[in-house]
Amino acid sequence: MDEIKRMVIGLLKSYNTMKTRLEQLRYERSRLSSLSEQEMIRILSLGSAEFGNKVQNGHISDKTMAIALTYRNASAQLEKDAVNEIWRDARAIELELERLEQYVSALQEQKASIIRQYYFERKSWDELDLQFGMHKRTLQRLRDSAVDELASMYSYIAELEKKGEGQ
Numbered sequence: 001m002d003e004i005k006r007m008v009i010g011l012l013k014s015y016n017t018m019k020t021r022l023e024q025l026r027y028e029r030s031r032l033s034s035l036s037e038q039e040m041i042r043i044l045s046l047g048s049a050e051f052g053n054k055v056q057n058g059h060i061s062d063k064t065m066a067i068a069l070t071y072r073n074a075s076a077q078l079e080k081d082a083v084n085e086i087w088r089d090a091r092a093i094e095l096e097l098e099r100l101e102q103y104v105s106a107l108q109e110q111k112a113s114i115i116r117q118y119y120f121e122r123k124s125w126d127e128l129d130l131q132f133g134m135h136k137r138t139l140q141r142l143r144d145s146a147v148d149e150l151a152s153m154y155s156y157i158a159e160l161e162k163k164g165e166g167q
Contacts, residue, residue: 004158005151011100012119012147018093025090029083103153104146111146118143 104112114132117123118139125136132139 004155005147008147008150008154011096012115012150015097015100015120016122018097022090022093022097025086025093029086029090103150106153107146107149111142111149114139114143115146115150 104115106112107115110132114128117128117131118125123131125139128134128139129136134142
């Protein structure tokens with residue numbers, strides 16, 4: 001149980017970092033776009049005067065065309081792989097954040113509020129003391145109790161997953 005509790009505290013502490021990474025991945029995924037097939041072939045066929053070539057349009061060797069098509073296919077596959085990797089990473093973070101937020105929302109309201117404000121909003125104990133009208137030590141006990149409850153939730157799911165793997 002201590003291992004799961006350490007994992008929960010790690011998740012809570014890294015909540016904001018995970019949110020930032022998720023936004024970065026979403027942005028990078030949206031930026032990935034390839035040239036159209038015709039643009040790629042035109043550029044790689046070296047048949048355009050804008051690149052300072054002496055080859056006239058319409059006179060492309062078979063070898064040059066094969067290179068252009070091979071490059072286009074390789075580029076498309078690399079882009080597809082990059083998008084898939086970004087998507088997998090983003091989805092894993094989304095799922096972890098959703099689970100954590102759901103479990104926190106299942107806590108008693110006061111404990112959930114303390115967890116959200118302490119870990120997610122990064123409020124200090126002094127700020128929480130003023131807001132809740134409780135001594136720092138009482139707030140810490142409530143936080144620790146909430147972390148124990150979260151660890152229990154994660155432990156329960158881990159046990160279910162273990163049983164599922166054993167079948």
